[in-house]
Amino acid sequence: MRTHYCGHINASHIDQEVEICGWVHRRRDHGGVIFIDLRDREGLVQVVYDPDLPDIFAIAEQVRNEFVLKVRGRVRARPEGTVNPDMPTGEIEILGLGLEVLNRADTPPFQLDEHERVSEEVRLRYRYIDLRRPEMQKRIMLRAAVTRALRSYLDDNGFLDIETPMLTKATPEGARDYLVPSRTHPGHFFALPQSPQLFKQLLMMSGMDRYYQIVRCFRDEDLRADRQPEFTQLDIETSFMSENEIMNAMEEMIRGVVKQVLDVDLPDPFPHMTYQEAMRRFGSDRPDLRCPLELVDVADLMDGVDFKVFSGPAKDPKGRVAALCLPKGCELTRKEIDEYTKYVGIYGARGLAYIKVNDWSGQGRDGLQSPILKFLPDEAVNGIMERTGAQDGDLIFFGADKASVVNEALGALRVKLGEDRGLMQPGWHPVWVVDFPMFEWDEGADRWNALHHPFTAPKEDQLDLLESDPGACLSRAYDMVLNGTEVGGGSIRIHNSAVQERVFRLLGIGEEEAEEKFGFLLTALKYGCPPHGGLAFGLDRLVMLLAGAGSIRDVMAFPKTQTAACMLTAAPSEVSPAQLRELSIRVRTPKAEEQG
């Protein structure tokens, strides 16, 4: 129906007759002539209708925004002074010789240029209009380009694209499952996968050697922050590869993708950082290396001071006292400091002590300014100044609490300060975080939790720690972090059924529960399981980062709201009693509930 996309026409087509199809982006009448910007996926082009062709001109007069048109015309250079250098097609215009209205359009609920004036709810309800915005189209196209580049690398490197079931057994990831009632097995339910973790391990036991899948996963969680009930994972598993071989392949893949879609060179190789170092320097296991600020430990300087806020955590083996020096921080107003104090409060910090370095004498408190100075002996002050390397004009923040609180609070503060104070380095800063602990102690539940998942292998020389000192046992897990976001994570898996049983036991998964939930895995491990490992990337988040979008909703065609509803189709919805009867379930109404 057309010879070109609108957005592809340029000066090389001058004097050619072209046919294009698209949407009316805007229409202007100017000097007795009608200008139509016609839009398709590839861009906009200006079409001009003049009254010399009265029949066609009459049609052109009737078109409105978002009408779908088929245009025939001749490409010509724009008259001098009307060239638009901001548009790829801005050197030319099309003199309209034919015009067909393929479809009319009612006045849309919002104009594309004015999407910011309407709520996100309206944009989601009329998603097909919102998606026509060039910005949204570019994001969806970028996503397709990213998946293509990922697949291309994996296909070229012997990874097999293999599909795993969606109707499956409740998965062990720990989040809440979406359930699907079975009609043929009354009272029984499938679960939608939280990830294909066990299936991909079974594929390694099946001898598939290298597997990948771009796969939908489901978690029925409360949608705090930027989450979606269904999301997409690039899921990967390999046999007979060490963690370093896997990490090298994966960063090669990501380097290739970023080069291809953004023409940016990522570092080669990516730096590696232990979990311990990441927590110590950045208070986070997904450090944003764009920010030059770092935490500095000062507990040893504080354990004797007469200031319990500091000395308490300094003496507590689970405590931490750390300093964060902000260059030129003396510029902060009292009000700004108060706001940062509130900000760290979100993360549980009960205050935010600081020292202003006005004009330090090089010794003791002279030239420093802070309500806490009176508590600190000169020795401690000198130590702080030396370790933070603070210069005149700087400000030093302090965190003192349980280590987890200090890490979360100062870890978040350093990134916020980096952003607020323009300290963030440009560009892309990937890092592999490695040597994670196997387990973390859950105070509330009074038991060990797997930091990654229960199938993650411990370091081979630390097997004994599984029983003797679980908290010290490190895992063979690795996370890829990009600009402070965890884009992927994985591990070498346990391939020995005895070790798997020991880990289950440590996690408080009894023999019966292990058999019921994971019996098929434990059995499979006994029939010739190769050493294997892999990882999964959060595709939505990766694309969001690369697209510079603010939310994963902006890189999904049809996202759901924060209450897990689809505004466009009005899902979920009620269904007929007959359908429920076939599935052997009934709705539990509050009324029936009251009646017991």
Place this chain on the structure above:
Amino acid sequence: MRTHYCGHINASHIDQEVEICGWVHRRRDHGGVIFIDLRDREGLVQVVYDPDLPDIFAIAEQVRNEFVLKVRGRVRARPEGTVNPDMPTGEIEILGLGLEVLNRADTPPFQLDEHERVSEEVRLRYRYIDLRRPEMQKRIMLRAAVTRALRSYLDDNGFLDIETPMLTKATPEGARDYLVPSRTHPGHFFALPQSPQLFKQLLMMSGMDRYYQIVRCFRDEDLRADRQPEFTQLDIETSFMSENEIMNAMEEMIRGVVKQVLDVDLPDPFPHMTYQEAMRRFGSDRPDLRCPLELVDVADLMDGVDFKVFSGPAKDPKGRVAALCLPKGCELTRKEIDEYTKYVGIYGARGLAYIKVNDWSGQGRDGLQSPILKFLPDEAVNGIMERTGAQDGDLIFFGADKASVVNEALGALRVKLGEDRGLMQPGWHPVWVVDFPMFEWDEGADRWNALHHPFTAPKEDQLDLLESDPGACLSRAYDMVLNGTEVGGGSIRIHNSAVQERVFRLLGIGEEEAEEKFGFLLTALKYGCPPHGGLAFGLDRLVMLLAGAGSIRDVMAFPKTQTAACMLTAAPSEVSPAQLRELSIRVRTPKAEEQG
């Protein structure tokens, strides 16, 4: 961990030291030497351990089938007389210099070579062992190669890979939905998609222009024949393209894929055949063109005969009387004919009349043999002989009944005869079936049904027939048929809301129901919908055909049984009362049922 795949080692590696990993396919002790066939995804290779290295030999003595090994060794030519020309690695063997048992294996529930001795149930329960069979691995690899080739064509031709939701609204395809209770909206349910039909149409309204997705679809049907509750579709939609442009692109894609994975050239172009011609000549809208047999209409010869079995259907406008000539059919025994009579009975035929052409005189009944000849005047006999072109030795079968019964019965019989009698042409015979009716009359429900789906556009010059003669109205649908299997089907869609409303009305979908189910589509059609169309391929079935497999289960990694259960993970399963309470549902037990 390795330098090569087992299956890749050949004479070019002689004298090299290699490291390989894999499974013990079989182990033989022969002449004081141990032979191990080591297997990985890429094939088998023979490793030889001799007693010169006693430590290693001792390990080799302990390995059993399906142990996972790491082998170091030197490649050497096999001694003369022991070369195995049937194995790609059959010219060489590896002299083992190192051996590490990476994992042990219990005696597997079945040996790979003996999979045919165990039930499919056992093979599905231990799918990870069944999938190690080289035949299964080749199928899974072929599937990956097919999807890669499909994606590659689509990516190269401007189709965008876009994901659509899995948690969505009940879809209108007519089959039973899988439902997912919503936790955040008590009493409300998502449905898993039967296809992304409406979303892909909405993507066209979003200006995405060309879309594709390899996507899981769900139908909660009774699994007669070779169906699965979840299956995979290659889903495609385009804007501003005619049906011929779409068909040309799609056959180009399929030609490319078949060339790439099987090195076979499909015809260019594919032949087109109208629905009417397909039914007339082959009794089916998915004609298997490998079979040269064709149906021949003879109703006009029979409408006056004194044999109600023939004259009744001949005079009935909904009846059909057809002949099917089987070359050399006189060879059929009485018993064989009886079996074919039973066979057509499956399709509702109440008998299978026939004429044996023993030695025809060229006129009348002389030399023919049949119980029905006495009812047929010479004129009818001569007409039959002329139209079927029957030769001496042939046998002519007859079908006379409602057209639908004759078509089903003789349509199936011609393929069965073709297979039984060795008449099937070799190779691949694609055909586009076009010009389908829009609607078929549902006798039982006393209303019109959409032959494809309610969004299929009628021929542009037949819009008036929507009300005046719906049965005569043809659609802009097209099916791609390959060797008697429908591999893909699609249509140009309705892009005009008034036409869509007329079709809903004709299908008995009232205004209220249309608004509730499809309101968002009808609204979207009013805001600038481009002309669009597309199609969907059944990926499982396409791969099954290309792999020469007997069932779609053979080209899926983890299929379900005929009762929609997963033998491997034991899904579906019971869930905790707490989970159900969170979802505001309860199981309807038979006992509760009795109590009302």
